[in-house]
Amino acid sequence: MIARALLLVWLAAMAPAHAHMGPHPEAGVAFDQHIGAAIPLDARFTDAHGAVASLREAIAGQPTVLVLGYAQCHELCATTVPGVAEALDGARLVADRDYRAMFVSIDAREDARALADVVSRLPAADRRGWRILGGNDAGVRRLAQAVGFRYRYEPERDAFAHPAGFVVLTAQGVVSRYFFGVRFDPEEVRRAIGDARQGNTGSLSDRLLLLCYHFDPLTGRYSETIVGVLRALGIASLLAAALVFARSRKRRAAA
Numbered sequence: 001m002i003a004r005a006l007l008l009v010w011l012a013a014m015a016p017a018h019a020h021m022g023p024h025p026e027a028g029v030a031f032d033q034h035i036g037a038a039i040p041l042d043a044r045f046t047d048a049h050g051a052v053a054s055l056r057e058a059i060a061g062q063p064t065v066l067v068l069g070y071a072q073c074h075e076l077c078a079t080t081v082p083g084v085a086e087a088l089d090g091a092r093l094v095a096d097r098d099y100r101a102m103f104v105s106i107d108a109r110e111d112a113r114a115l116a117d118v119v120s121r122l123p124a125a126d127r128r129g130w131r132i133l134g135g136n137d138a139g140v141r142r143l144a145q146a147v148g149f150r151y152r153y154e155p156e157r158d159a160f161a162h163p164a165g166f167v168v169l170t171a172q173g174v175v176s177r178y179f180f181g182v183r184f185d186p187e188e189v190r191r192a193i194g195d196a197r198q199g200n201t202g203s204l205s206d207r208l209l210l211l212c213y214h215f216d217p218l219t220g221r222y223s224e225t226i227v228g229v230l231r232a233l234g235i236a237s238l239l240a241a242a243l244v245f246a247r248s249r250k251r252r253a254a255a
Helices: 002-014 055-059 077-090 112-119 124-129 137-147 186-197 224-254
Strands: 044-047 052-054 064-069 100-105 130-134 152-154 159-161 165-169 175-180
Touching (some): 044 055, 044 112, 044 137, 052 055, 055 100, 055 130, 064 077, 064 137, 077 100, 077 124, 077 165, 077 186, 100 112, 100 124, 112 130, 124 130, 175 186
Parallel strands (some): 064 100, 100 130
Antiparallel strands (some): 152 159, 165 175
16 A cells, blocks of 8 residues: 555656746756855955945955845745845854845846845844945856856846855855755854854755745746755655555554
8 A cells, every 4th residue: 555655646747837937947957066266255245235345355354154045036035045045043143243145136237226135134233244236247147157056047037046055154254064945054054154253164955945936926937947856845745654654554564
């Protein structure tokens, strides 16, 4: 009975999803791990107050969290920044004392007013430790290439397809650790910030790639990629439950 149920679930997961529209979401979009790479500290951006600052000034000699996205994204970006802030707070880390954080917009058209929307997503107590930067297409491309953040602009949607997650940098602007997704383990984040403070680089992270392309607010449907991910997670949960059930029956039979 269990084997039959698992077979049916597997066949359902392998069935094609038809919710996807347009180019395949993963084409040219990825988050490659460049552990030990240095970011372009000389690149200069405009912040949410209209001031110009370099990445070196934004880091200010502190271990730093880097989030790439864009302010007008209403898909995963709206969740990622609060998720990062929540993990940092849950790790009992104090902004501007234990870490600095940067959000850098991949859309060079976004001005200070647009960037201010990102500030509003942060807890008030954390805002002093964050720099919200944008307005430099060449600079963000250099930064994205350095950290392995691959994205693309889609004119038919006037939107960007890009991965979700963040990078931990050392005080010298060297890539130390990657976190993928929109929700993060506070203790893992705490250890990563501690390692970055010591100038250490971590190991490659397990990756569940989430793309800011999954949910179409016009149709209210998920793309085939996220449907496939959700199916895979469902299968994993079912397999775990079946294993627990089988072991329980075996123990009862032995008793």
